[in-house]
Amino acid sequence: MDIVRITFLVGAVVLVPAALIAYVLVTDLGVRLLPPRTQPRIRPWLWILPSMLAVTVFLIYPTIATIWLSFLDKAGQTFVGLANYGEVLGDGGVLVSIRNNIFWLVGYTALVLVFGLILAVLADRVPYESAVKSLIFMPMAISFVAASVIWGFMFAYQPPGAPQTGTLNALLNLFHGSPIAWLIDHRTNNAALILVAVWVWTGFAMVITSAALKGIPEELLEAARVDGATELTVFRRIIIPLLAPTLTVIGTTLVIFALKAFDIVYVMTSGNYNTNVMALRMYQEMNNNHNNARASALAVLLLLAIVPVLVFNVRRLRFQEAIR
Amino acid sequence: MAGVVFEHVYKRYSGNVTAIADMNVEIKDKEFMVLVGPSGCGKSTALRMVAGLEEISDGMVKIGERVVNDVAPKDRDIAMVFQSYALYPHMTVYDNLSFGLKLRKTPKAEIDKRVREAARILGLENYLSRKPKALSGGQRQRVALGRAIVRKPQAFLMDEPLSNLDAKLRVQTRVEILKLHKSLQTTFIYVTHDQVEAMTMGDRIVVMKDGLVQQVDTPQTLYHKPVNVFVAGFIGSPAMNFLSARVTGDGRASLKGDGFEIPMEERVLSGAGARRDQDVIVGLRPEDLKDARFPGREGMPRVPAKVEVVESMGSEIFAYITVGGKTLTSRMDPRSEDLQPGQPVQLAVDTDHLHLFDPKTERALVLQGEPARV
Numbered sequence: 001m002d003i004v005r006i007t008f009l010v011g012a013v014v015l016v017p018a019a020l021i022a023y024v025l026v027t028d029l030g031v032r033l034l035p036p037r038t039q040p041r042i043r044p045w046l047w048i049l050p051s052m053l054a055v056t057v058f059l060i061y062p063t064i065a066t067i068w069l070s071f072l073d074k075a076g077q078t079f080v081g082l083a084n085y086g087e088v089l090g091d092g093g094v095l096v097s098i099r100n101n102i103f104w105l106v107g108y109t110a111l112v113l114v115f116g117l118i119l120a121v122l123a124d125r126v127p128y129e130s131a132v133k134s135l136i137f138m139p140m141a142i143s144f145v146a147a148s149v150i151w152g153f154m155f156a157y158q159p160p161g162a163p164q165t166g167t168l169n170a171l172l173n174l175f176h177g178s179p180i181a182w183l184i185d186h187r188t189n190n191a192a193l194i195l196v197a198v199w200v201w202t203g204f205a206m207v208i209t210s211a212a213l214k215g216i217p218e219e220l221l222e223a224a225r226v227d228g229a230t231e232l233t234v235f236r237r238i239i240i241p242l243l244a245p246t247l248t249v250i251g252t253t254l255v256i257f258a259l260k261a262f263d264i265v266y267v268m269t270s271g272n273y274n275t276n277v278m279a280l281r282m283y284q285e286m287n288n289n290h291n292n293a294r295a296s297a298l299a300v301l302l303l304l305a306i307v308p309v310l311v312f313n314v315r316r317l318r319f320q321e322a323i324r
Numbered sequence: 325m326a327g328v329v330f331e332h333v334y335k336r337y338s339g340n341v342t343a344i345a346d347m348n349v350e351i352k353d354k355e356f357m358v359l360v361g362p363s364g365c366g367k368s369t370a371l372r373m374v375a376g377l378e379e380i381s382d383g384m385v386k387i388g389e390r391v392v393n394d395v396a397p398k399d400r401d402i403a404m405v406f407q408s409y410a411l412y413p414h415m416t417v418y419d420n421l422s423f424g425l426k427l428r429k430t431p432k433a434e435i436d437k438r439v440r441e442a443a444r445i446l447g448l449e450n451y452l453s454r455k456p457k458a459l460s461g462g463q464r465q466r467v468a469l470g471r472a473i474v475r476k477p478q479a480f481l482m483d484e485p486l487s488n489l490d491a492k493l494r495v496q497t498r499v500e501i502l503k504l505h506k507s508l509q510t511t512f513i514y515v516t517h518d519q520v521e522a523m524t525m526g527d528r529i530v531v532m533k534d535g536l537v538q539q540v541d542t543p544q545t546l547y548h549k550p551v552n553v554f555v556a557g558f559i560g561s562p563a564m565n566f567l568s569a570r571v572t573g574d575g576r577a578s579l580k581g582d583g584f585e586i587p588m589e590e591r592v593l594s595g596a597g598a599r600r601d602q603d604v605i606v607g608l609r610p611e612d613l614k615d616a617r618f619p620g621r622e623g624m625p626r627v628p629a630k631v632e633v634v635e636s637m638g639s640e641i642f643a644y645i646t647v648g649g650k651t652l653t654s655r656m657d658p659r660s661e662d663l664q665p666g667q668p669v670q671l672a673v674d675t676d677h678l679h680l681f682d683p684k685t686e687r688a689l690v691l692q693g694e695p696a697r698v
Contacts, residue, residue: 222377223410225397227424227471237423241414 070296084297097276103190104258111198116205137203148267151196155182189275196264205250212246252313278302326388326478327353333383343369344535356505356512358526366535367515375404403472404481409464411456418452424475442470462493479511531555553686556607565652567606571598583648584627596680597689607679613654616670624672631667
């Protein structure tokens with residue numbers, strides 16, 4: 001059995017590149033038959049054709065199919081127009097998910113950016129910088145599922161009086177506070193979930209910000225100091241504006257991630273206690289309710305939410321290339 | 325407007341590295357002082373200590389009457405022009421110029437007046453709304469100057485402000501900075517590694533080497549009375565020639581070295597501080613080695629030499645010639661154009677401008693016995 005698998009694997013690793021090289025060589029023979037002046041215009045298109053095909057099959061087609069599905073009934077037979085969207089948007093659970101996604105969008109993005117920035121600036125000023133940065137970056141290497149399990153221990157709750165096994169509640173106990181059901185209490189649970197994601201991603205924001213920070217010439221800061229700026233003014237008027245492009249890139253990445261939030265909620269609360277998010281709700285519609293139409297409608301809504309961010313990102317990229 | 329004083333200033337870095345040792349320099353109010361020396365001599369560090377960007381390990385720096393050792397850069401009322409210009413890339417030229425004034429809460433109308441005036445002086449009026457990226461190197465340099473001018477500071481500090489400009493622009497800007505100094509009537513402290521800049525710009529020059537001040541004086545004095553071999557060799561282009569020799573002779577004295585003997589008048593020799601039977605380093609400026617074939621040089625001592633390379637500059641000729649295995653530079657007039665490499669030549673030595681140094685201490689013999697003066 002294993003032999004078959006290994007053969008298949010090796011075959012894939014060796015044969016796919018071989019096939020691509022053969023494709024390039026063979027098509028190039030064809031291109032050479034064309035008049036010399038048209039050759040440079042045809043060649044690039046032939047080279048990107050395989051990836052264009054892959055993108056079409058694996059991205060464009062599913063997107064169109066999903067949009068189409070969202071206009072059909074549950075069985076996928078009859079066209080029902082916007083009925084699925086009406087149902088979805090009339091559902092209290094979905095509205096809670098949308099609200100929670102907005103929490104994620106704002107809270108998660110802002111906290112990761114702010115913590116990343118603060119840590120990058122602080123780390124820049126200590127001699128043991130790389131050690132600190134490695135430590136803070138480490139959660140990035142952990143999957144969200146594992147991070148959720150770890151934080152499950154942090155948030156664990158026992159009724160008052162019982163020994164508290166969760167770290168946070170044990171601490172509360174130490175100061176004679178009554179334990180909090182972090183993941184169940186409506187006042188804390190969304191924040192608790194977002195905190196886990198913040199813990200994982202802060203290191204990423206810090207590393208990128210730190211690199212951009214080091215790209216700011218020291219003389220610029222010195223010039224500002226001589227010009228009469230306090231350290232705070234230097235930070236506000238020089239460092240922040242110069243970091244802005246970097247912070248925007250990180251920010252948009254985080255926004256997209258916040259809209260896609262799934263794993264942490266799935267593992268820690270399964271979306272119960274008013275912690276559900278759109279992506280998880282979509283999964284539940286598909287897997288638990290077997291309603292592909294509504295799941296598709298949710299997917300399309302998520303896609304619509306992400307498109308502006310994507311457009312912004314691409315524009316930003318073009319702008320930066322233009323001013324370079 | 326104020327003078328700047330260094331009193332026994334030291335700069336030490338961790339690990340016992342001394343960047344500056346016992347610096348004592350008094351820069352007068354409205355003076356154009358140049359700090360010059362090879363890279364790593366401590367000149368930039370000294371400037372940065374005046375700006376407050378570098379801590380003072382020991383001693384005192386005064387701006388005017390005020391000791392500024394513990395005063396933050398923003399409160400020192402000085403302006404600085406950096407080598408890289410350090411313009412704020414996200415601000416327009418106008419904002420770059422007005423940034424310092426805004427931070428000092430200058431009234432808006434006053435800011436506008438000063439910015440426009442500085443822009444007029446520097447020819448930047450048409451560029452006020454541009455970002456630094458859209459300016460040429462020379463324009464950026466002028467924005468950096470303008471940023472200093474609008475502040476009307478106690479002193480201008482300039483850290484190699486011309487080294488990123490091309491040769492032609494550098495000469496132009498040199499003149500502009502001098503004009504600026506004249507019209508602003510403010511103390512300028514100017515750091516450069518280029519002795520030509522130092523000689524042409526400074527009212528006085530501080531020559532530094534390895535963190536030690538070698539000599540502080542006017543350009544002319546540095547040129548004609550260098551205190552040691554380093555200053556003698558650093559100031560002047562092409563550099564001074566050095567030869568090892570011994571003061572010899574019964575009766576008539578002479579300087580005798582490998583491949584040459586220069587008879588000397590007793591008067592000149594003792595004027596240069598030399599005694600009989602003493603080893604010396606002889607310093608000869610290129611212009612004091614002349615082609616002996618031409619009139620007016622009959623009385624000068626002769627040294628036989630061989631031409632190696634001839635560089636014609638048009639108005640003058642630099643001849644590289646060997647005397648006793650050492651290559652010397654001679655600055656000749658265009659009459660010597662016919663000199664060919666490999667050809668023997670008689671040099672006439674103008675002994676009136678001869679410099680003699682102690683081979684051990686490398687100090688000028690005339691100063692021997694005097695305390696080291698800085």
